[in-house]
Amino acid sequence: MKYIEKLRNSGLRPTKQRLQICEVLFNTERTFHFTINELEQKIKDKIDNKISLATIYNTVHAFEKKGYLKQIPVNSNQTYFDTNITDHHHFYNLKDGKLIDLENSDVGPINIKRKIDGKKIKSIEVLVKLED
Amino acid sequence: MKYIEKLRNSGLRPTKQRLQICEVLFNTERTFHFTINELEQKIKDKIDNKISLATIYNTVHAFEKKGYLKQIPVNSNQTYFDTNITDHHHFYNLKDGKLIDLENSDVGPINIKRKIDGKKIKSIEVLVKLED
DNA sequence: TGACTAGTTTATAATGGTTCTAAATAGCTG
DNA sequence: CAGCTATTTAGAACCATTATAAACTAGTCA
Known part of the structure; x- marks a missing residue:
């Protein structure tokens, strides 16, 4: 899996959940914007097993801290992220x-x-x- | 009171609460940025009677809709407003x-x-x- | 391989900003 | 003043996000 190295190099253990979230976020033709809710839905659609909401939050924040995601400043009750960094x-x-x-x-x-x-x-x- | 006209012209009834909030927001040397919590505190400091939090929210949103306040897009759990429009x-x-x-x-x-x-x-x- | 350890995941509870509700109150018009 | 509608209010509800604490897992080292 191509994301194992990327995660390990960032000091993040390449867990099954993180690798699956990497697939959803980064294994795409185009970059995209999302809220946590939209990502949760996308994960449900593409992944067989369940990933808990807490893990989705944890992972998105970890990826943002490592610079793999960006938060977009918008006035909204939800936080928007961008896979285009x-x-x-x-x-x-x-x-x-x-x-x-x-x-x-x-x-x-x-x-x-x-x-x-x-x-x-x-x-x-x-x-x-x-x-x- | 100088804000009575302003409010009436906008179709907002010049209630005691709205006029007092006008004083806090607009009767100042400089414009400023605030969150609802900060405004609530400022009102407590400057006004004798109590204004309920719901009214503060209502008023700020009414003023924003009329163009007397602007929302500033920031990533924060709180909404920031600006009296500099x-x-x-x-x-x-x-x-x-x-x-x-x-x-x-x-x-x-x-x-x-x-x-x-x-x-x-x-x-x-x-x-x-x-x-x- | 078999623990040991620190990092992760998870369900669930808690938090906190914001909005809703429905009853009381207060401007406004005639 | 009467009557109508807008506004205020306390408190409940909402909902995105974060905290908790127990179960689990990846990596390490013998």
Whole structure:
């Protein structure tokens, strides 16, 4: 299995559950956005055995901490994640709560001119809200 | 009271509670960011009578709908609001969860080149996460 | 291979921000 | 003032997320 190495190299034990979640998250044609609930559903559809909700939360947070997932800042009661970890931005369709990737070429470079003493920039994220 | 007109013009009855919340939110030297909990505390400090939490939620949402407040997209378990309703962006200090305004001149113009059929852009928001 | 140990998984309970409910209250219009 | 509707309120309900603590498992070392 191709994810065993990846996990071990990150200091995460390659458990059956984590490997299965890797399949769902990363063994895809395209990257995608998801909430925990949507991921839970996807796992149910693709995996025979059950993975508990707590494990899904644990795993998603572990993967995020290792940089395999990104959280997307959106105002919603649910947390959105992205399997596309490259620097990029999002449209957020207010009507259905769906996100759409924006390529960097669609936005242009963003240059933050102001500095805050003792702090460094971890990320720059642009959210473009869409309405009808 | 200077907020009576403002409220009436928006179709909101100028109740005692709403006027008091207006004082806390808008009768200030500077604009500021807040969560509902922080606002609740501020109200307790400045107002003699009690305003119920439900009313605070109702009022904040009513004001947001009327455009007197903006929600700021941040990944947090709490919702952040801003009394500065002009177009501007934010630093988000991950350490303490505090927001800092970025002037538009600190960021430069953001030009979204991609269009989505049938949708128009409601807002463009940049969040710059800060770490140590 | 057989423990030993630390890391994981799991069901379930707990937490906490937010929303709902339904009854009491207060603006507004005539 | 009367009557109507909007608003306020305490408390319950909701629901995403986190904590708990017991069972399990991967990795290690003899």
